[in-house]
Amino acid sequence: MVLKYGLLLISYLVGAIPFSVILGIKLKGIDVREHGSGNPGGTNSLRYLGKRVGLLVIFFDILKGAIFVILTKYILPDSLDLLHPLAYGFAATIGHVFSVYIKFRGGKAVATGGGMIIAFNPLVAIVAALGFFITLKLSKYVSLASTMAAVTMFVTTLFLGDFWFSFFGGITMLVVIYRHKVNYQNIRAGKERKVYWM
DSSP states (O other): HHHHHHHHHHHEEEEOOOOHHHHIIIIOOOOGGSSSOOOOOOHHHHHHHHHHHHHHHHHHHHHHHHHHHHIIIIIIIIIGGOHHHHHHHHHHHHHSSSSSSGGOOOSSSHHOOOOOOOOHHHHHHHHHHHHHHHHHHHHHHHHHHHHHHHHHHHHHTTTTOOOHHHHHHHHHHHHHHHHTHHHHHHHHHHHSSOOOOO
């Protein structure tokens, strides 16, 4: 019992580590929260910390979502009677979005939630990635592409007959949509930044 729920807390605390803030300040002397959208996530990090540091931030954010799914699904024995592996990945995702270390601010759940899905079912992650890149190519909006990736992921889980996968996929999708609501307003107002590398 202690391990089951203690690991959930640890997942949240690890997920809450704000790598964008830590690496930005340590490597670039830049606090991403003071630039652009002010969001300490991957997209803002790429824009203001440069590709090298930005990609490093995204890597660690993905790892946060994947590590506890890998640990509980593939490494720890079933006899421990832990929660579903995605519960720990989702706890890390919530930590990333509402980080206790930076006054419950955080990213938008895309990279960490994506890491959770990659670790649990790489094929579903590939389908979601296709949804992301196709939407990005057509729209040039990272926010819209991120949303489509989450929706594509959730819809794909519905065909697998795995209740818990659909459950955690569904609530992750809702978190992604909620965290991008300002971006949708900016798109309607013509204020959202586009990307042109695709």
